[in-house]
Amino acid sequence: MSKIQGQTIWLTGASSGIGLALAEALAAQGARLILTARSVDTLEALAERLPGEHRVFPIDLMDPEGAYAQGQALLESEQVDVLINNAGVSQRSLTLDTELQVYRDLMEINYFSVVALTKAVLPQMQSRGTGHIVTISSVAGKVGTKMRSGYAGAKFGVIGFMDCLRAETFSQGIKVTTICPGFVHTQVAHNALTGDGSKLNQPDPDNTGGISAEQCADEIIRAILRNRDEVIVGKGLSKLAPTLQRFFPGVVRKLVAKR
Numbered sequence: 001m002s003k004i005q006g007q008t009i010w011l012t013g014a015s016s017g018i019g020l021a022l023a024e025a026l027a028a029q030g031a032r033l034i035l036t037a038r039s040v041d042t043l044e045a046l047a048e049r050l051p052g053e054h055r056v057f058p059i060d061l062m063d064p065e066g067a068y069a070q071g072q073a074l075l076e077s078e079q080v081d082v083l084i085n086n087a088g089v090s091q092r093s094l095t096l097d098t099e100l101q102v103y104r105d106l107m108e109i110n111y112f113s114v115v116a117l118t119k120a121v122l123p124q125m126q127s128r129g130t131g132h133i134v135t136i137s138s139v140a141g142k143v144g145t146k147m148r149s150g151y152a153g154a155k156f157g158v159i160g161f162m163d164c165l166r167a168e169t170f171s172q173g174i175k176v177t178t179i180c181p182g183f184v185h186t187q188v189a190h191n192a193l194t195g196d197g198s199k200l201n202q203p204d205p206d207n208t209g210g211i212s213a214e215q216c217a218d219e220i221i222r223a224i225l226r227n228r229d230e231v232i233v234g235k236g237l238s239k240l241a242p243t244l245q246r247f248f249p250g251v252v253r254k255l256v257a258k259r
């Protein structure tokens, strides 16, 4: 995609953090947004204050089947140029302490809802011969660390799904971009699930010490405009980790185990 101006962009997770910063930056560049999350009041207030006309489209992405049906209904009245699968929930719990249902919930929001919304927009993009699907995975989708076994499983999975989709849509005019942020200062740790499914409800110094949501949003937009396949976003070790793991896998695994 060469410009943001005039594009209709369906953005999930628009009520907080990276999604909120993306909404602000994309609207400032002239996009028309379809804003998705569960917090309707927050989305309506956001749509009101952003420059331009935008649509609020609340969905609970813990229910991928419902999300797929709502997505199909949306596509009857909308032409979506770009889908940004940004909504997500992290984890802070050891495998031994994590209930099976928590693994399922982490997969619903971080993997199956991405598959569902992507499948909802795909037929329209294919028939028009144009479109861009952008997904926010994570450095946790490249390098597994402690306390993230369910989250990393979903974020690794979504990278594989998007790699396959990119190959399938290569000659159909559809671009597929996967973003892997390192630590970003948002509410992600507060909202992370613990072993029994309750929220952590406290900050994580790794995230508070990360890049800002605004910087992350700017880098995501640059990746979209350059039609990049996959981009690692962040600073310090969390940005370097995927490259280090590729060339020195044993060293990285030892570092991660000792941390």
Ligand SMILES: NC(=O)c1ccc[n+]([C@@H]2O[C@H](COP(=O)([O-])OP(=O)(O)OC[C@H]3O[C@@H](n4cnc5c(N)ncnc54)[C@H](OP(=O)(O)O)[C@@H]3O)[C@@H](O)[C@H]2O)c1
Binding pocket: 012, 013, 014, 015, 016, 017, 018, 019, 036, 037, 038, 039, 040, 059, 060, 061, 062, 086, 087, 088, 089, 090, 109, 136, 137, 138, 139, 140, 180, 181, 182, 183, 184, 185, 186, 187, 188, 189, 191, 207, 210
């Ligand atoms: N922050 C980081 O360090 C970091 C690093 C790597 C990757 N990421 C990824 O970046 C993305 C954005 O995270 P963030 O850091 O901006 O976190 P955040 O501040 O917690 O925002 C998460 C967003 O997801 C939405 N969401 C959560 N559960 C939902 C559900 N069931 N249905 C619909 N929407 C839901 C939230 O909206 P509602 O609560 O209003 O529904 C919110 O808008 C996620 O995919 C995350 O995994 C973040």
